[in-house]
Amino acid sequence: MNPVQLFHLEERKNRFRSPSFFFRILLLAFFVFTPFMFRSFEVLDVILKIIIFSVLVASYDVILGYTGIVSLGHVLYFGIGSYFVGIFMGKLGLTSYGHLALAFLIAILISGVLSVLIGLFSLRIRAIFFAMVTLAFMEFTFILSSQLRSITGGDDGISFKLPGILAIDFSYGKFLGIEFTGRLISYYLILLLSLILFLLMLRFVHSPVGRVLQSIRDNEQRSTALGYRTYLFQVIASSFASCVAAVMGGCFVIWVRYVSPDSSLSVSIMLDVLLMVIVGGMGTLYGSIFGAAFLMVTRAFLPKLQVIIASLLPGIPLAIRLSERWLFYFGLLFIVIVYFFPKGIVGTAQEIFARRKSN
Amino acid sequence: MVEPILKVEEIHTFIGKHHILQGVSFAVHPGKVTVLLGRNGAGKSTTLRSIMGLLPPSQGTINLKNRPIKGLKPYEISRLGIGFVPEDRGIYNLLTVEENFRVAMLQEDGKTRERMETIFDIFPDLKKFWKAKAGNLSGGQKQMLAIARPLVNQNELLLIDEPSKGLAPIIIDHIIDSIHMLKEYTVIILVEQNFYMASSLGNDFYLFDDGKTVHQGQMEELIQNEELKKKYLGISG
Numbered sequence: 263m264n265p266v267q268l269f270h271l272e273e274r275k276n277r278f279r280s281p282s283f284f285f286r287i288l289l290l291a292f293f294v295f296t297p298f299m300f301r302s303f304e305v306l307d308v309i310l311k312i313i314i315f316s317v318l319v320a321s322y323d324v325i326l327g328y329t330g331i332v333s334l335g336h337v338l339y340f341g342i343g344s345y346f347v348g349i350f351m352g353k354l355g356l357t358s359y360g361h362l363a364l365a366f367l368i369a370i371l372i373s374g375v376l377s378v379l380i381g382l383f384s385l386r387i388r389a390i391f392f393a394m395v396t397l398a399f400m401e402f403t404f405i406l407s408s409q410l411r412s413i414t415g416g417d418d419g420i421s422f423k424l425p426g427i428l429a430i431d432f433s434y435g436k437f438l439g440i441e442f443t444g445r446l447i448s449y450y451l452i453l454l455l456s457l458i459l460f461l462l463m464l465r466f467v468h469s470p471v472g473r474v475l476q477s478i479r480d481n482e483q484r485s486t487a488l489g490y491r492t493y494l495f496q497v498i499a500s501s502f503a504s505c506v507a508a509v510m511g512g513c514f515v516i517w518v519r520y521v522s523p524d525s526s527l528s529v530s531i532m533l534d535v536l537l538m539v540i541v542g543g544m545g546t547l548y549g550s551i552f553g554a555a556f557l558m559v560t561r562a563f564l565p566k567l568q569v570i571i572a573s574l575l576p577g578i579p580l581a582i583r584l585s586e587r588w589l590f591y592f593g594l595l596f597i598v599i600v601y602f603f604p605k606g607i608v609g610t611a612q613e614i615f616a617r618r619k620s621n
Numbered sequence: 622m623v624e625p626i627l628k629v630e631e632i633h634t635f636i637g638k639h640h641i642l643q644g645v646s647f648a649v650h651p652g653k654v655t656v657l658l659g660r661n662g663a664g665k666s667t668t669l670r671s672i673m674g675l676l677p678p679s680q681g682t683i684n685l686k687n688r689p690i691k692g693l694k695p696y697e698i699s700r701l702g703i704g705f706v707p708e709d710r711g712i713y714n715l716l717t718v719e720e721n722f723r724v725a726m727l728q729e730d731g732k733t734r735e736r737m738e739t740i741f742d743i744f745p746d747l748k749k750f751w752k753a754k755a756g757n758l759s760g761g762q763k764q765m766l767a768i769a770r771p772l773v774n775q776n777e778l779l780l781i782d783e784p785s786k787g788l789a790p791i792i793i794d795h796i797i798d799s800i801h802m803l804k805e806y807t808v809i810i811l812v813e814q815n816f817y818m819a820s821s822l823g824n825d826f827y828l829f830d831d832g833k834t835v836h837q838g839q840m841e842e843l844i845q846n847e848e849l850k851k852k853y854l855g856i857s858g
Contacts, residue, residue: 470723477713477724484711487673488771489699489727545715616754 289551293453297446298438307517308562310449312554314514317456319538319550320463321506327545328467329499330479331385334532335396338403339373339504341527343511345407345414346372348521352422353413359425362516369508377504381497400532407523419522424448428516452513459506464547466502475499479545541599543606552607560595564588624687626651626808627672627778632681632691634664634671641667642678643832649778649825654800654809656819656840659829659853665812666708668829669780672810673705674698685778700727704771704807708782712767714756718747721755725770733773740769743802761792765799772806779807785815797821816856820844828853 292299296309322336343366350356350365376399384395407414414420423429424444428451432444440446466472477485478492485492515521524530534557541556542549571585603610625648634642642664649655657665670676672683674695683691690698699705713721722740726733741748744765750758755766764784771779784800785793793815800822803809813819819826819840826843828836830853843849850856 473716473720473724476716476720480713480715481711483675483695484707484713485724486695487675487699487705487707487711488725489696489774491694491696 286548290457297440297449301440303445304562306449308558310452310517311514312551312558313453313456314510314517315535315538315554315558316551317459317463318507318510319535319542319554320460320547321503321510322535323539323542323544323547323550324463324467324475324503324506325496325500326539327543327547327549328472328479329475329496330482331496331500332390332393333396333500334393335398335400336503336507337527337529337532337535338396338400339377339507340511340514340531341400341403341407341523342373342376343369343508343513344515344521344526345369345511346508347512347515348415348420348422349413351424352420352521353415357423357425362425362428366509366512369512370505373504373508374501377501378497381493381500385493385496385500400527400529404523404527404529407527415522417523419520419525421520424516424519430519448516452517455509455513459509460547463506467547471495471498476545537596539606541596541603541606543603543609543612546606546608546612549606549608556595556599556607560592564592567591623650625649626686627810628682628684629668629672630682630684632668632671632678632683634667634676634678636667636676641676641832642671645671645681645829645832645834647827647834647837649808649810651808652804653824654804654811654822655825655827656823657810657812657827657829658816658819658843660855661814663829664832665829666782667832669705669707669782669810669812672698672780673703702775702777704774704776704779706767706771706779706781706784708786708812710763710767712755712763712770715754717754718751718758718766721766721770722773726773728774730775732775736773736775739806740772743799744769761788761795764788764792764796768796768799768803772803776807778810779803780810780812782812783814784811785813785818793818816850816854 293309293313297306300306300309318336318340322333325331325333325336346365346369347362350361356364380395380399381392384392408417410416426432427434427444427447429444432447434442434447436442467475474485474490474495477488478490478495482492511526514526518525538550538553538557540553542551542553565588567585567588568582572582575581599607605613627649629648630646632642632645633640645664645668647655647657657668659665667676671678672690674690674693674697678691681691682689685698685701685703688701690701693701713724716724722737746762747766747769750762755763758766768779768781768784781800784796788796797818800809800811809822811819811822813822820843823840826836826838826840827834828843828849835853836849847857
């Protein structure tokens with residue numbers, strides 16, 4: 263056996279013994295048992311949004327962190343997924359499972375084709391051009407979704423019901439003291455889809471194509487000189503990521519049962535995705551989970567700081583007034599994270615572990 | 622006379638408005654190391670980049686085994702069997718040594734394993750640091766990785782730009798030994814400022830001045846010719 267084969271054998275042996283493997287299992291178990299651990303819908307809602315945004319942010323990480331191209335319109339595909347499910351279910355009244363699957367399929371197809379077209383048109387020229395074009399497309403779609411009232415419901419959006427076991431009023435009975443409603447089934451369906459997509463992305467970035475993408479990120483000209491038509495690889499990455507984003511858009515509206523320009527297509531969602539990828543760590547994929555968790559948890563619970571402080575320190579009005587400024591504390595937290603984790607939470611942790619290992 | 626593997630004739634290359642190569646011509650023969658020499662800014666590195674298509678020449682011809690390659694894209698030129706080791710080494714710091722090789726491997730054929738064994742024989746350090754991030758290697762190891770990487774493919778020609786740059790003399794000796802071993806497997810064009818390295822490795826030489834090839838010959842002649850060395854390389858004594 264040559265040294266390279268020995269390395270691979272050792273790697274395979276250690277794969278299931280490493281602390282990171284146990285951590286991943288623990289994380290998955292946490293998401294699976296969340297409905298049993300937390301009975302409040304509010305917590306379940308935050309956890310599921312963390313799951314959805316983790317996958318969306320991971321798909322963005324594939325193009326930003328692994329390929330090195332800046333897209334400012336990745337949420338466009340999330341919006342396409344959201345709207346297709348919303349329009350099929352709410353506007354066209356096509357509410358069977360088949361129609362739901364068809365809505366997903368069309369959204370994936372359109373997202374894939376659109377991202378290939380945008381990529382071929384803009385990635386050949388300059389990376390910054392790609393950022394501008396994607397932003398322009400997203401803005402254009404945002405305006406379109408708010409203007410085409412008859413199809414998209416305009417700014418009011420579309421509310422809808424889901425078929426059969428996904429309907430809110432559906433109940434399968436109790437299991438381990440928990441009632442399995444349509445809401446809970448939706449939770450597990452989305453969790454399963456998210457898990458599949460996340461594993462698919464892991465496979466993608468560790469495949470030969472993924473390696474070429476990382477080489478392009480590190481030194482594009484060098485990869486060209488090694489024999490790669492780099493922009494084609496960038497287009498592949500962008501189109502793969504956009505398909506994942508479209509599925510997550512569909513999942514998001516399955517959960518909230520509502521779609522509008524602000525909830526699925528706005529620039530503020532894009533900024534959130536950017537923040538999440540920075541906080542979690544670019545080029546790590548797992549960082550997306552931490553980034554999404556940071557933003558979702560702080561957004562959900564920091565505004566309640568005032569109530570908590572008021573109950574803990576009822577006689578101190580200054581403390582209550584200070585606790586009103588939750589956005590300020592959110593900003594501070596963000597600065598602290600960026601300062602102490604310059605490569606994001608996972609990126610910095612990986613660096614520290616690698617340094618310890620080499621010592 | 623043996624047909625040259627690469628023939629460059631009267632190429633002119635611009636970088637922006639600057640006319641860098643103003644008529645470069647040379648031929649590279651099989652089984653030899655051809656060294657391009659000259660002062661800083663003479664156009665040696667630009668010549669290698671022009672051959673690779675990274676700085677496409679505006680005039681002149683470049684033929685690889687009688688096939689014109691001027692105007693082809695860098696990835697097409699690379700796939701014709703030309704490996705390039707740039708001055709900045711161009712290794713992927715965030716990838717491991719293994720991943721650097723895997724990216725360079727355009728296709729895995731029956732001889733890939735054989736070539737990898739050869740690479741490990743010539744550069745044993747790379748075997749030792751196979752799983753290490755390339756960015757954590759020492760300067761000499763990075764240079765070895767950069768030189769070894771194109772060899773995973775069946776490249777007939779290897780362009781190496783300033784392999785001694787920034788390296789300690791003892792490491793330079795090691796790189797010289799490695800390139801000596803490489804001569805068995807591929808034809809080499811070497812751009813080098815370090816005359817010790819150039820004269821240790823080169824069979825043929827071309828002197829560059831102001832973007833033109835001004836002298837050519839066999840390395841032994843240049844070693845003896847103090848006037849040429851002083852005039853074009855600033856070496857005296």
